Amino acid sequence: MNFDSVLQFLACPETGDTLEQENNNLISKNGTKYPITDNIPRLLIPTKSKEEEKVREKMQKFYETVTLPGYDGIDSPSVLMDKAKKSGFGRWLDEAISPMASVMEVGCGTGQMTNFLGLVSSRKVMGIDQSIPSLKLGQAFKEKFDLKNVSFIQGNIFTLPAKNNSVDILICSGVLHHTPDPYKGFTELLKKVKPGGYIVIGLYNSYARIPLGIRKIIFNCTGGALRNLDAHMRRKDVDKSKKEIWFSDQYKNPHESWHSVDEVLKWFEKNKVEFVSCVPNIAGRMGDETPQNQNLFKIHPKGSSIQHIAKQLGWMFTIGREGGLFVLTGRKQ
Ligand SMILES: C[S@@+](CC[C@H](N)C(=O)[O-])C[C@H]1O[C@@H](n2cnc3c(N)ncnc32)[C@H](O)[C@@H]1O
16 A cells, blocks of 8 residues: 555654655654554554553553444445434534545544545545554455545554644544543644644543542442443443443543543643634534534633533533543644
């Protein structure tokens, strides 16, 4: 497979230098060779700090067995499109992202969002993750349906194999809270976004996840019994294997952290990122928005800290039922 069209976005994870393809390798200026195996460039190098690397390795092992989201039943682009659009978030992203944009999804897992956004063939879409079994599932779908504009790459958020200021949109959802230093991860991701581009970050919310935290204690004390206390485990429309994956990811994950809206807004402020929107909303909708119709890239009211606390307490009973993930979008200045 030829990677010429993606090389303008990729860089040596060690030095940041440009990469060139020579047969089945990507080669850095200093001569380091990164193999392309199963059509996936292997650009993962360890995190510099030893302590942090231990956590990364633990998470890599975990997500090599827990690959998500699953492709069961997703056997065509139209089924993938239906699923992504039903999820709300997928549809809102698709509507907000220009057909000409370059998009990088970091921590793409099995790459369903990457493949979905790549169904618009004029977009350049890249999915980066450290888990090869997950990437292989995304790559298999891409190859089966010949999505030429989609690429999957193995990489580490903390040594990201991408050029600085190179992509229009960077998406990282459900990932940073599984890393040893989410703020540092955020700053690494931001470096790759072009000035004026957007960063979309999904994180576990400190308030919304309280009920789940309590259930986790109960499950730990009862050896996993009473699983039906979790609303997702009671769902009739989700099959058994998907429920098992959900349970492992939510209740047996070796590393996670929780974050508040104001904390992430501070990350934005510190790094000159303008707040654009939050899902769920933290203050108000734009005039033309309905609850089903969120405009992710339109600047929304930011609200006050008091409003944020009230909203987040309410999230315990809404998004808390499905993991408590909130998504903030910002614009790099
Ligand atoms: C909970 S899954 C989320 C997958 C996908 N974003 C989604 O929303 O369904 C977390 C993903 O982050 C990846 N990940 C965790 N730490 C990473 C790191 N340091 N570098 C790259 N990927 C990482 C894992 O391999 C895993 O696929």
